[in-house]
Amino acid sequence: MRAARRLQHAGQPDLFGEVAGTGEGPVAAIEGLRYDNDFLSRDEEAELLRIVQGLPLKEMRYKEYTARRRGIGFGGSYDFDTHRLKPGAPLPDMLHPLRDKAAAWAGIAPGDLTHALIAEYRPGTPLGWHRDVPDFEDIVGVSLQGDAVMQFRPYVPGASASRPSALEFLVEPRSIYVLRGPARWDWQHAIAPTETLRYSITLRTRRHRTP
Numbered sequence: 001m002r003a004a005r006r007l008q009h010a011g012q013p014d015l016f017g018e019v020a021g022t023g024e025g026p027v028a029a030i031e032g033l034r035y036d037n038d039f040l041s042r043d044e045e046a047e048l049l050r051i052v053q054g055l056p057l058k059e060m061r062y063k064e065y066t067a068r069r070r071g072i073g074f075g076g077s078y079d080f081d082t083h084r085l086k087p088g089a090p091l092p093d094m095l096h097p098l099r100d101k102a103a104a105w106a107g108i109a110p111g112d113l114t115h116a117l118i119a120e121y122r123p124g125t126p127l128g129w130h131r132d133v134p135d136f137e138d139i140v141g142v143s144l145q146g147d148a149v150m151q152f153r154p155y156v157p158g159a160s161a162s163r164p165s166a167l168e169f170l171v172e173p174r175s176i177y178v179l180r181g182p183a184r185w186d187w188q189h190a191i192a193p194t195e196t197l198r199y200s201i202t203l204r205t206r207r208h209r210t211p
């Protein structure tokens, strides 16, 4: 409960998504954000950790920066220099059960979750403010082993990069979230530096642009 104590202030959301005394919180406050902290069993988590820890994770690059996160992508890799999604290896069969279960939870056809990113957050690893690249539509995130504080602030083009978080909640191991519609397009999100080792598996649908 360390983070909950650190971040809860009167009238502000605690990290489990509740605003003290109101029964409402960031998950309810952000349209298109849905969260379930009891998505995977402990056995499913252990099996996924075995798979993920056997993958050749590499330090992730964003333009000239090398992030502290290590990861591997399937279904295409986004080139931040050319702003294009380059073809990539499909999701390995061993991750299909997770994809299918996540798709059912999110109400998405499994085959539409064409992109996956497996990311490792060693203790102290942050993920900076961003919206996902426009090639993707829905984002479904599953967490393993450690928890994370997920932060949100409205997306305001041209606004200061140092704006603080407006809402945040604790994303627990074995949980799932989906960012869809307003949660995906009208908000930026970030992950505060993690206190313990955490893995996330984010699955994405392609965005179908209207001509």
Ligand SMILES: O=C(O)CCC(=O)C(=O)O
Binding pocket: 117, 119, 127, 132, 141, 142, 189, 191, 200, 202
């Ligand atoms: O680790 C997470 O759950 C967030 C991942 C994320 O936002 C991203 O990879 O763009």
